[in-house]
Amino acid sequence: MDFNLTEERQMLQDSLRRFLRDKYDTETRNKIIDSETGFSGEIWQEMAELGVIGALFSEDDGGFGGAGFDIATVFEELGRAGVVEPILDTALLAGGLIAEIGNDTQKGMVEQIIAGEIHLALAHGEPGSRYDLSRVTTTASEVDGTIVLNGRKSVVSNGGTAGHLIVSARETGDAQDPDGISLFLVPPDTQGLLITSSQLIGGGHSAEIILDDVHIPAEARLGPKGKAFPALEHQVSRATVALCAEALGAMETAMALTIEYLGQRKQFGRPIGSFQALQHRTADLLIELEQARSITILAAGHLQDARDIRERHVSAAKHLIGRIGRQISEESIQMHGGIAMTQEYALAHFAKRIVMIDHKLGDTDHHMERFIALGAA
Amino acid sequence: MDLNYSAEELAFREDVKQFLSDNLPAAFSDKVRKGQSLTKAEHEDWHAILNGRGWLAGNWPVEHGGPGWNAVERHIFEEECALAFAPRIVPFGVSMLGPVLHKFGNDAQKAHWLPRILNGDDWWCQGYSEPGAGSDLASLKTKAVREGDHYIVNGQKTWTTLGQHANMIFCLVRTDPDAKAQEGISFLLIDMDTPGIEVRPIILLDGSAEVNEVWFTDVKVPVENLVGEENKGWTYAKYLLTHERTNIAGVGFSTAGLESVKRIARAEMAGGRPLIENPHFAARLAKVEIDLMAMATTNLRVISKAAQGQAPGVESSMLKVKGTVIRQDINDLARRAAGPYALPFASEAVDGMNEPPVGPDYAAPVAAQYFNNRKLSIYGGSNEVQRQIIAKSTLGV
Ligand SMILES: Cc1cc2nc3c(=O)[nH]c(=O)nc-3n(C[C@H](O)[C@H](O)[C@H](O)COP(=O)(O)OP(=O)(O)OC[C@H]3O[C@@H](n4cnc5c(N)ncnc54)[C@H](O)[C@@H]3O)c2cc1C
Numbered sequence: 001m002d003f004n005l006t007e008e009r010q011m012l013q014d015s016l017r018r019f020l021r022d023k024y025d026t027e028t029r030n031k032i033i034d035s036e037t038g039f040s041g042e043i044w045q046e047m048a049e050l051g052v053i054g055a056l057f058s059e060d061d062g063g064f065g066g067a068g069f070d071i072a073t074v075f076e077e078l079g080r081a082g083v084v085e086p087i088l089d090t091a092l093l094a095g096g097l098i099a100e101i102g103n104d105t106q107k108g109m110v111e112q113i114i115a116g117e118i119h120l121a122l123a124h125g126e127p128g129s130r131y132d133l134s135r136v137t138t139t140a141s142e143v144d145g146t147i148v149l150n151g152r153k154s155v156v157s158n159g160g161t162a163g164h165l166i167v168s169a170r171e172t173g174d175a176q177d178p179d180g181i182s183l184f185l186v187p188p189d190t191q192g193l194l195i196t197s198s199q200l201i202g203g204g205h206s207a208e209i210i211l212d213d214v215h216i217p218a219e220a221r222l223g224p225k226g227k228a229f230p231a232l233e234h235q236v237s238r239a240t241v242a243l244c245a246e247a248l249g250a251m252e253t254a255m256a257l258t259i260e261y262l263g264q265r266k267q268f269g270r271p272i273g274s275f276q277a278l279q280h281r282t283a284d285l286l287i288e289l290e291q292a293r294s295i296t297i298l299a300a301g302h303l304q305d306a307r308d309i310r311e312r313h314v315s316a317a318k319h320l321i322g323r324i325g326r327q328i329s330e331e332s333i334q335m336h337g338g339i340a341m342t343q344e345y346a347l348a349h350f351a352k353r354i355v356m357i358d359h360k361l362g363d364t365d366h367h368m369e370r371f372i373a374l375g376a377a
Numbered sequence: 378m379d380l381n382y383s384a385e386e387l388a389f390r391e392d393v394k395q396f397l398s399d400n401l402p403a404a405f406s407d408k409v410r411k412g413q414s415l416t417k418a419e420h421e422d423w424h425a426i427l428n429g430r431g432w433l434a435g436n437w438p439v440e441h442g443g444p445g446w447n448a449v450e451r452h453i454f455e456e457e458c459a460l461a462f463a464p465r466i467v468p469f470g471v472s473m474l475g476p477v478l479h480k481f482g483n484d485a486q487k488a489h490w491l492p493r494i495l496n497g498d499d500w501w502c503q504g505y506s507e508p509g510a511g512s513d514l515a516s517l518k519t520k521a522v523r524e525g526d527h528y529i530v531n532g533q534k535t536w537t538t539l540g541q542h543a544n545m546i547f548c549l550v551r552t553d554p555d556a557k558a559q560e561g562i563s564f565l566l567i568d569m570d571t572p573g574i575e576v577r578p579i580i581l582l583d584g585s586a587e588v589n590e591v592w593f594t595d596v597k598v599p600v601e602n603l604v605g606e607e608n609k610g611w612t613y614a615k616y617l618l619t620h621e622r623t624n625i626a627g628v629g630f631s632t633a634g635l636e637s638v639k640r641i642a643r644a645e646m647a648g649g650r651p652l653i654e655n656p657h658f659a660a661r662l663a664k665v666e667i668d669l670m671a672m673a674t675t676n677l678r679v680i681s682k683a684a685q686g687q688a689p690g691v692e693s694s695m696l697k698v699k700g701t702v703i704r705q706d707i708n709d710l711a712r713r714a715a716g717p718y719a720l721p722f723a724s725e726a727v728d729g730m731n732e733p734p735v736g737p738d739y740a741a742p743v744a745a746q747y748f749n750n751r752k753l754s755i756y757g758g759s760n761e762v763q764r765q766i767i768a769k770s771t772l773g774v
Binding site: 125127128130131132135154155175176196198199200201202206208266267268269275277278326330333334337338340341342343344348351352355356358359360363365366368369 | 506509511512513516535536579580581582583584645646647648649652655657658661705709712713716717718719720721722723735736744745747748751752754755756759760761764765
């Protein structure tokens with residue numbers, strides 16, 4: 001048993017932490033959030049050069065990592081600094097799918113992803129799908145080697161700025177069936193696509209995408225016809241671990257800010273941290289933070305396992321992170337008082353980011369139900 | 378024991394309902410339902426509509442132009458307004474300053490300021506908190522030095538809600554730097570147009586611009602704007618705080634909020650069925666609803682006693698804590714219910730801009746409201762301070 005990071009991961013963690021500490025303060029982040037694309041191309045490029053994206057791909061795919069602990073190491077640091085760049089969408093969801101089921105031509109994109117040259121998005125969620133991964137009503141029909149897509153995709157993270165979209169669509173089966181789902185690589189300027197971008201709470205942009213008779217060649221299909229679901233689920237589980245680690249890093253920062261503030265802020269002639277009412281709650285949060293760390297490590301360590309074991313651990317983690325995330329966000333705001341309610345103070349971003357992670361890839365209730373169902377199987 | 382309202386009270390409730398259905402502009406209730414903030418003019422219009430009926434200042438006695446309601450009638454009015462998604466009455470003039478002037482103002486002040494509050498001539502804001510003086514309000518530093526017929530005020534107030542709309546601010550200022558903290562404070566009425574006052578907006582975490590910093594540099598305030606006696610301001614401030622805490626339980630807001638959550642949960646589908654049928658979500662909803670049923674009854678018990686002339690004591694603090702926690706729980710349920718559509722940032726939900734919402738319109742404001750209403754347990758005496766009051770009054774150690 002060894003809970004230490006390997007030397008390579010330790011180095012990556014150190015350099016990424018140093019880089020973000022120097023480059024990514026609250027003011028910079030707030031500017032990025034309000035910029036047109038919602039991310040900084042420059043920061044992205046520099047992170048790619050640091051190896052941040054390469055660490056998310058295996059050596060076979062041209063990277064130098066790709067395991068659960070690599071993902072956790074990177075995303076904990078991104079979370080700690082409150083990074084809003086959609087690396088998860090490009091590198092894990094879209095990039096992971098291309099690496100897992102792409103043909104040789106399509107896999108050529110991985111090199112560009114690792115180099116930080118292209119941005120991607122997975123257009124999967126739909127207005128009625130909520131957190132249901134197999135619910136797809138967008139249709140794909142093949143006529144004479146051409147595929148026609150129709151439907152609507154909702155809250156597609158990074159959907160407005162991606163160079164390529166990976167669109168899920170149903171070739172057979174009914175709305176809820178895991179079988180019959182295919183993926184397609186679609187350039188965003190394809191005729192029939194209507195993409196409307198908006199800002200997300202906690203940073204980043206998402207898009208509503210309407211597909212109205214979108215014609216694409218059959219070569220655009222990514223992976224096996226109608227059988228993309230297992231890969232989709234697998235990559236979503238990796239991304240879910242990334243979200244857990246990101247939330248963990250953000251919670252560490254929220255706690256660090258809170259502890260620092262409780263020591264500095266004086267009311268009634270003494271630091272508010274000297275009030276037992278706040279001390280006990282701080283202690284509870286620190287206990288929960290360790291719970292969050294452990295469940296994230298646990299899920300990261302089971303990412304390479306068989307499907308059911310993997311998914312059960314991932315759902316356990318996302319459930320607990322949702323629960324603890326709410327507690328740490330709300331309590332750190334409360335114990336700060338009014339100052340934490342302001343946009344300008346660092347905590348606001350972290351609190352929002354942590355809570356909004358509960359709305360990505362399944363919330364705490366969704367994953368509890370899934371955990372129960374996977375245990376019963 | 379009788380849990381029913383009297384016939385008169387029921388008739389009064391019908392009156393209020395009828396009035397709201399006849400007079401509350403749909404455009405206003407629509408905004409409130411969608412969690413959008415109202416413009417200054419809209420607030421003023423609503424005040425004028427209520428004032429036309431004599432119902433703007435429900436807590437004012439008849440002699441000052443109020444309806445002379447007792448606590449039960451006030452409660453009924455507030456509850457019906459919340460259920461109809463009426464805009465909140467801006468509390469600073471009507472609910473806060475008004476009662477202080479009734480009790481401590483001199484005749485000239487009453488004659489001048491009270492009608493102006495009712496007629497909407499002045500928009501008041503509350504200048505209590507300072508960067509260094511939040512929970513420990515008595516440590517405030519903004520000072521006022523008497524020079525002839527004026528006080529010269531220097532310092533800074535913060536968290537001033539809707540100060541951007543205000544032309545008047547009531548302030549706690551330090552007039553005797555040598556006295557004990559609570560004993561050197563005075564209560565001043567200050568015209569925001571006086572030279573030396575600067576208002577700077579504070580953007581809150583949900584993107585809203587509802588609070589401000591107010592800076593004072595050598596601001597000249599005529600001595601007739603001192604309320605009551607010099608250095609007795611703390612007494613008036615405490616009196617005001619007890620009025621700030623009327624309707625502290627927010628039962629109407631919670632009841633309306635719970636209805637909104639149910640509406641979202643009926644429309645949202647989870648696993649092919651309406652979310653409201655999902656056992657985990659239903660359990661969360663039931664828990665809050667039961668909490669609210671009990672709290673609403675506690676509230677009525679307190680109100681009923683108050684109507685019989687018994688001033689609430691520690692119960693106010695209990696209602697503040699429980700009432701705000703329930704409201705926040707409801708906000709939490711709303712954001713959960715909206716699912717992924719809680720993610721898009723709907724600036725229009727906050728500012729009333731005219732962009733169509735990204736998802737279903739019920740989803741647009743929920744996350745912003747969830748974050749914004751974290752304030753409920755911070756202001757009006759934080760929930761920690763309230764718990765301290767409850768514990769102190771009973772433990773006796
Ligand atoms: C949105 C908003 C609007 C507001 N509007 C107004 C307004 O219009 N006018 C105005 O004057 N003020 C206003 N306020 C200010 C509000 O009254 C203060 O925020 C409040 O008094 C708390 O003070 P603080 O924020 O400085 O927190 P602090 O007093 O610094 O408290 C920080 C934390 O310490 C806790 N704490 C403090 N003392 C104790 C203790 N003895 N024991 C245990 N815990 C303790 C608090 O509960 C809190 O959790 C507003 C605040 C907000 C957030």
